[in-house]
Amino acid sequence: MPERFRAPTGTSDVLPPESRRWGALVARFATLVERSGYGLVSTPLFEDVGVFTRVGEGTDVVRKEMYDFEDKGGRRLALRPEGTAPVVRAWVEHRAPLPWKTWYVAPAFRYERPQAGRYRQHLQLGIEVLGTPDADVDVEVISLLWDLYTGLGLQRALLLINSLGDPVCRPAYLDSLLAYLEERRESLCDEHRTRWAENPLRVLDCKREKCREATRNAPRMVDALCGPCAEHFERVQDGLGALGIPFAIETRLVRGLDYYTRTTFEVQASALESAQNGIGGGGRYDGLVELLGGPPTPGIGFGTGVERVLLACDAEGVFPVPASPVQVFVVDSTGGEEARDLTAELRRAGVACDRAYDGRSMKAQFRAADRSGARLAVVVGTEERASGKVKVQALDADRTELVDRAEVVAHVRRVLGG
Numbered sequence: 001m002p003e004r005f006r007a008p009t010g011t012s013d014v015l016p017p018e019s020r021r022w023g024a025l026v027a028r029f030a031t032l033v034e035r036s037g038y039g040l041v042s043t044p045l046f047e048d049v050g051v052f053t054r055v056g057e058g059t060d061v062v063r064k065e066m067y068d069f070e071d072k073g074g075r076r077l078a079l080r081p082e083g084t085a086p087v088v089r090a091w092v093e094h095r096a097p098l099p100w101k102t103w104y105v106a107p108a109f110r111y112e113r114p115q116a117g118r119y120r121q122h123l124q125l126g127i128e129v130l131g132t133p134d135a136d137v138d139v140e141v142i143s144l145l146w147d148l149y150t151g152l153g154l155q156r157a158l159l160l161i162n163s164l165g166d167p168v169c170r171p172a173y174l175d176s177l178l179a180y181l182e183e184r185r186e187s188l189c190d191e192h193r194t195r196w197a198e199n200p201l202r203v204l205d206c207k208r209e210k211c212r213e214a215t216r217n218a219p220r221m222v223d224a225l226c227g228p229c230a231e232h233f234e235r236v237q238d239g240l241g242a243l244g245i246p247f248a249i250e251t252r253l254v255r256g257l258d259y260y261t262r263t264t265f266e267v268q269a270s271a272l273e274s275a276q277n278g279i280g281g282g283g284r285y286d287g288l289v290e291l292l293g294g295p296p297t298p299g300i301g302f303g304t305g306v307e308r309v310l311l312a313c314d315a316e317g318v319f320p321v322p323a324s325p326v327q328v329f330v331v332d333s334t335g336g337e338e339a340r341d342l343t344a345e346l347r348r349a350g351v352a353c354d355r356a357y358d359g360r361s362m363k364a365q366f367r368a369a370d371r372s373g374a375r376l377a378v379v380v381g382t383e384e385r386a387s388g389k390v391k392v393q394a395l396d397a398d399r400t401e402l403v404d405r406a407e408v409v410a411h412v413r414r415v416l417g418g
């Protein structure tokens with residue numbers, strides 16, 4: 001027996017009809033952001049590993065979880081663990097006019113310990129805006145994420161925002177945080193007792209009780225913002241308020257990537273387990289373009305994982321699998337030519353239709369018709385064929401009409417349209 005394979009650990013196949021929901025979510029997202037002036041950017045699935053190591057050296061995503069490898073030409077490459085750095089790399093390479101408003105739908109890869117809502121491959125939807133420091137863009141980006149979720153019907157979504165300051169105010173804040181942590185080093189969790197100095201902000205974000213307790217009264221970045229950062233953060237809050245978007249300030253919100261400056265945000269689904277309840281998030285990264293070799297250029301964006309969003313929808317019982325688009329099913333007991341030709345005619349006339357194959361029995365064809373979700377069956381039997389007619393049968397009601405074969409496309413369109 002040949003070996004049977006399974007999808008690799010932490011990955012999964014998405015099959016119909018569930019895949020229709022994925023398609024619908026991506027289509028909704030595309031419509032939402034395209035209508036707001038964002039254009040699709042498609043970058044390679046893999047990049048020079050430096051694109052990611054340059055921007056995320058201090059993060060688990062880059063240090064521990066990256067799928068990096070050498071190709072046959074000896075280049076060090078990595079499967080993208082996230083979508084922001086590739087978009088920034090693409091802008092530095094092509095220099096499109098600013099502001100550059102982009103969106104993407106892209107699989108991302110992280111070698112994580114798989115569990116519900118945490119996979120080694122996930123599908124990320126995101127937007128990135130390069131080239132403007134305007135706080136109103138922060139509001140626009142956050143509101144698009146919020147509107148996506150509310151549009152799906154999610155009601156138990158919680159928006160958390162924070163400001164991480166900028167190179168003017170953050171260094172002094174980090175000094176005060178380091179001094180605070182130094183004094184409490186023995187009370188931190190096992191991981192952070194030894195690894196706190198390289199990225200003290202991450203200790204604030206640690207979910208372990210020891211760290212949470214030890215940092216309860218830690219200095220807060222929001223209290224240490226310089227004038228321009230404080231003003232920016234105020235303007236973002238005013239904007240969210242004006243748009244009727246509820247939010248809470250979470251001073252511990254640091255997020256798992258290192259490139260953030262000023263506004264950071266995350267949406268949590270309270271219907272999900274807390275370890276994987278972050279369904280989307282993002283923030284400003286005003287230094288990232290420079291880090292990847294471009295001129296000083298501010299940026300902001302978000303990413304949201306399709307799998308987690310759909311888990312949140314399941315938990316709230318919203319955004320079900322959309323109905324099948326098939327409207328008509330052609331049933332043919334005369335040998336299949338009529339099914340072949342009628343299906344093509346109907347499809348060319350814009351009617352969504354399907355058929356069965358292999359000369360199956362009428363009963364089997366009607367079963368397939370029911371499964372297809374079609375409203376109408378167009379039935380061709382020997383008798384109908386001899387008299388130049390076809391039968392149009394409503395599948396959800398007891399109604400049948402005999403129609404001229406030459407008229408059937410127009411008839412079906414009338415019935416479906418009405």
Ligand code: HAM
Nearest residue numbers: 082084118119122278279280282283301302303304305
């Ligand atoms: P992130 O928070 O690492 O941010 O990921 C964004 C979203 O991707 C998460 O909120 C979650 O929905 C989903 N996600 C992340 N990792 C996994 C996983 N292992 N399994 C399933 N879903 C996952 C970023 O990636 C940033 N690039 C977001 C951003 C865009 N910031 C600025 N612009």
